[in-house]
Amino acid sequence: MTEITQLLAAARDGDGEALKQVFEDIYPELKRLASARLAGARAGHTITPTVLVNETYLKLSGARRLDLVDRRHFFVCASKAMRQILIDHARKANAQRRGGDQAAITLTENISGELGPTATLLDLNDALADLGELDANLHDLVELKFFGGLTVDEIADLTKRSARSVKRDWSRARAFLHAQLGQTAAP
Numbered sequence: 145m146t147e148i149t150q151l152l153a154a155a156r157d158g159d160g161e162a163l164k165q166v167f168e169d170i171y172p173e174l175k176r177l178a179s180a181r182l183a184g185a186r187a188g189h190t191i192t193p194t195v196l197v198n199e200t201y202l203k204l205s206g207a208r209r210l211d212l213v214d215r216r217h218f219f220v221c222a223s224k225a226m227r228q229i230l231i232d233h234a235r236k237a238n239a240q241r242r243g244g245d246q247a248a249i250t251l252t253e254n255i256s257g258e259l260g261p262t263a264t265l266l267d268l269n270d271a272l273a274d275l276g277e278l279d280a281n282l283h284d285l286v287e288l289k290f291f292g293g294l295t296v297d298e299i300a301d302l303t304k305r306s307a308r309s310v311k312r313d314w315s316r317a318r319a320f321l322h323a324q325l326g327q328t329a330a331p
Contacts, residue, residue: 147169163205170218191233204222
């Protein structure tokens with residue numbers, strides 16, 4: 145059992161400091177992932193990688209029941225929390241602008257291309273919900289890669305699958321999301 149898994153077990157058993165220690169140990173990695181995720185955001189975007197990671201910590205540590213099993217489960221939950229935070233942030237910004245100028249999102253391998261001028265983070269969230277109804281594994285993959293910022297190799301390692309299999313599923317998920325968003329998927 146790895147140190148992270150042991151700390152998560154201690155957190156499940158009521159050790160309040162264990163989850164703090166997990167975040168301290170993984171903070172640099174989470175910040176790197178958040179930085180990668182936010183790299184394509186438009187200039188003037190008010191959420192920073194530090195804010196995203198800190199809000200993720202607050203969201204996870206404030207959960208009434210947090211049964212994190214291992215490193216993989218931690219990253220799945222952290223990716224979901226980051227997604228929720230980004231979606232909430234986009235909704236607040238959208239409400240302030242009354243539906244105006246949201247930043248375009250990206251779904252390319254390195255998260256640097258564009259879907260198009262009309263696709264927003266909220267549109268992606270809706271399409272992702274539809275994907276989750278069809279295939280929960282593809283939904284989780286998108287959360288890990290797009291919202292969590294993990295690479296294909298990191299996802300393969302976490303899910304105990306081959307990178308080739310993860311790439312194939314990423315292509316399927318992207319094609320579905322692009323179709324839902326009315327865009328043409330880049331190769």
